[in-house]
Amino acid sequence: MRNYHSTDNQESIDINMTPLIDMVFILLIFFLVSASFTKLNSIDVNRPDSSVSDSHPAAKNVVVSIDQEGIIWLDKKPIDIRFVKSEIKTRAMQSEQLSVVINADNDVPTGRLIETLDQVRLAGVSNVAVATNKKS
8 A cells, every 4th residue: 555645655646738738729720710711701791771671581591792892792602693693593493482682782883783683583583682781
């Protein structure tokens, strides 16, 4: 039987911290990488103000964004105006009650907004809305 309190034959009990430090670094890297991806995928749009707000819950919403440079985004990926109709038509076939929300920047020319709206309607979707900020 060993006596751990004796001074002549004392044993030291150490905790190996290497696995714990490795786990902390792995978690730190994970959070840094995931935080940078969410920042890269966001589309900065300054929406116009409106005093009327229409908020009907739909079965499935598709968001089409137009940034201040006029670039059209679908599912946070840039898309050419020529492919908007086919992409929306494909999604409309998969869902009976498809609703499209156009999230356009305040500085986007009206022609670009109408062109995008026409492509969505030509795809067969009649439930289309333009996102706005509520006027205070």
